[in-house]
Amino acid sequence: MSDKIIIFDTTLRDGEQSPGATMNQREKVRMARQLDALGVDVIEAGFPAASQGDFEAVQAIAAAAPNCQIAGLCRAIPADIDRAWEAVKGAKHPRIHTFLATSPLHMEHKLRMSPDKVLEMAVAAVKRAASYTANVEFSAEDASRSERGFLAKVFSAVIKAGATTVNVPDTVGYAQPGEFGELIAWLLEHVEDSHKAVFSVHCHNDLGLGVANTLAALKAGARQAEVTVSGIGERAGNASLEELVMNLYTRQSYYDLDCGVRTEQLFPTCRLLSMIIGQPIPPYKAITGANAFAHESGIHQDGVLKDRRTYEIMTPESVGRTETELVLGKHSGRHALGKKLESLNYRLDEKQVAVVFEAVKELADKKAKVYDEDLEALVLEKVYKMDDCYRLKSLSVLCGDHGVPPTAAVVMNVCALEEGAREVKQAAFGNGPVDAIFNAVNAIVGRTPVLKRYSVNAITGGSDAQGEVTVRIEDKGLSSVGRGSHPDIVFASALAYLTALNRLVRKEEEGA
Numbered sequence: 001m002s003d004k005i006i007i008f009d010t011t012l013r014d015g016e017q018s019p020g021a022t023m024n025q026r027e028k029v030r031m032a033r034q035l036d037a038l039g040v041d042v043i044e045a046g047f048p049a050a051s052q053g054d055f056e057a058v059q060a061i062a063a064a065a066p067n068c069q070i071a072g073l074c075r076a077i078p079a080d081i082d083r084a085w086e087a088v089k090g091a092k093h094p095r096i097h098t099f100l101a102t103s104p105l106h107m108e109h110k111l112r113m114s115p116d117k118v119l120e121m122a123v124a125a126v127k128r129a130a131s132y133t134a135n136v137e138f139s140a141e142d143a144s145r146s147e148r149g150f151l152a153k154v155f156s157a158v159i160k161a162g163a164t165t166v167n168v169p170d171t172v173g174y175a176q177p178g179e180f181g182e183l184i185a186w187l188l189e190h191v192e193d194s195h196k197a198v199f200s201v202h203c204h205n206d207l208g209l210g211v212a213n214t215l216a217a218l219k220a221g222a223r224q225a226e227v228t229v230s231g232i233g234e235r236a237g238n239a240s241l242e243e244l245v246m247n248l249y250t251r252q253s254y255y256d257l258d259c260g261v262r263t264e265q266l267f268p269t270c271r272l273l274s275m276i277i278g279q280p281i282p283p284y285k286a287i288t289g290a291n292a293f294a295h296e297s298g299i300h301q302d303g304v305l306k307d308r309r310t311y312e313i314m315t316p317e318s319v320g321r322t323e324t325e326l327v328l329g330k331h332s333g334r335h336a337l338g339k340k341l342e343s344l345n346y347r348l349d350e351k352q353v354a355v356v357f358e359a360v361k362e363l364a365d366k367k368a369k370v371y372d373e374d375l376e377a378l379v380l381e382k383v384y385k386m387d388d389c390y391r392l393k394s395l396s397v398l399c400g401d402h403g404v405p406p407t408a409a410v411v412m413n414v415c416a417l418e419e420g421a422r423e424v425k426q427a428a429f430g431n432g433p434v435d436a437i438f439n440a441v442n443a444i445v446g447r448t449p450v451l452k453r454y455s456v457n458a459i460t461g462g463s464d465a466q467g468e469v470t471v472r473i474e475d476k477g478l479s480s481v482g483r484g485s486h487p488d489i490v491f492a493s494a495l496a497y498l499t500a501l502n503r504l505v506r507k508e509e510e511g512a
């Protein structure tokens with residue numbers, strides 16, 4: 001029988017540290033439900049000691065994903081460990097994940113601690129965590145640049161202290177596959193009682209080797225892989241969940257390893273993340289990119305028509321890429337919509353379904369076919385958004401060759417949350433329609449953030465597709481991302497800009 005690999009997803013912790021990938025609590029909970037449906041074994045839900053927001057999000061995720069273990073990350077210090085436990089203890093299967101750096105560089109220059117002190121702290125941290133739960137993970141940060149002998153000593157000691165998982169992070173993405181696999185094999189041989197703990201790896205992608213290094217480690221005997229959806233994460237990101245899983249699945253006979261992931265949920269999961277963080281999946285991205293299963297050259301097309309296996313090593317269906325035309329149109333009933341939402345893993349109450357129903361009807365007036373992707377965009381926009389300070393009421397734009405510069409007139413509710421929200425109107429010129437809208441909004445909100453990124457993407461095919469606009473803005477050292485979708489891309493731009501502004505306001509309030 002093949003060994004089973006534990007899939008540890010850290011999208012909501014390491015992934016969320018990626019620039020522009022911040023999620024609000026409702027979005028994190030939605031993502032956690034999808035990860036649960038995907039079949040990952042462990043969800044690292046956050047870093048509870050980092051902020052009150054993180055703490056509450058971990059608690060909420062713990063309640064939302066009943067089939068997964070829920071891990072909370074903490075430094076190897078008592079206050080952090082206690083806080084992590086408080087956050088995860090409500091989960092059915094809680095895990096405390098504590099970490100401390102073990103490389104000479106980190107110990108000397110970052111921690112300013114001797115190796116003996118690091119060893120002592122690691123053991124004390126694991127003992128404290130083990131006093132709360134038998135499910136304790138210890139990570140030796142920057143393990144791939146640590147001295148092997150010391151690493152083995154630390155792992156031997158923490159296993160004795162109660163760690164049930166020991167993680168070998170390639171924190172800076174420095175390792176090479178052969179070397180990393182060899183390190184795992186060496187550790188399994190030299191760590192005392194290595195059979196008493198699961199050996200895990202956590203690979204960053206700075207040299208583009210995150211997945212390759214993870215696979216080499218699994219081949220050498222590691223049995224937990226720490227990954228993120230679409231590979232999001234610090235700097236160049238982490239090993240990508242979908243690529244790792246499809247390697248194991250497509251090359252089963254080579255790896256002889258199994259995992260519990262439902263591969264047909266991979267594409268929906270990546271798409272959901274992309275919608276939540278407002279970052280489109282690049283067309284050339286393995287497994288999930290628009291081109292990943294497209295055959296352009298004549299020779300390839302000919303081969304595929306004769307037998308798909310000539311140029312296709314996996315089917316689009318196996319990763320959940322199917323035509324998802326929704327049979328709901330403007331004449332469909334609320335009950336059918338409720339059923340459809342359930343099949344997409346949304347658990348909404350009647351009031352929320354009613355809100356989405358109205359939005360679907362409105363969209364169906366503008367667009368002939370409504371797809372699952374459209375529905376997901378509507379749910380995220382109408383249900384999962386936090387209460388906003390700024391809301392768009394109406395918009396009119398004049399552009400083209402009228403002898404006047406592009407002009408936008410915007411009507412907005414300001415401080416929509418408070419009693420007596422003000423309705424404000426403003427018109428402005430710009431270089432183009434989008435610039436004119438942003439200028440009008442800036443005049444209303446009294447700030448001029450720098451627009452760092454603006455992108456438009458069609459959510460589905462067809463010229464009547466909804467446009468999905470993503471913007472990234474920066475003001476006074478803080479940045480935020482917003483996305484908006486609408487059949488009219490100019491309108492979508494206004495929605496995206498307001499979402500980014502609302503997030504910026506929230507960040508300022510939270511003191512982030």
Ligand code: KIV
Pocket residue numbers: 014099139140141142167169170171172202204
């Ligand atoms: O990259 C890293 O070393 C980490 C640890 C906290 C596991 O994210």
Ligand code: ZN
Pocket residue numbers: 014169171202204234
């Ligand atoms: Zn990491």
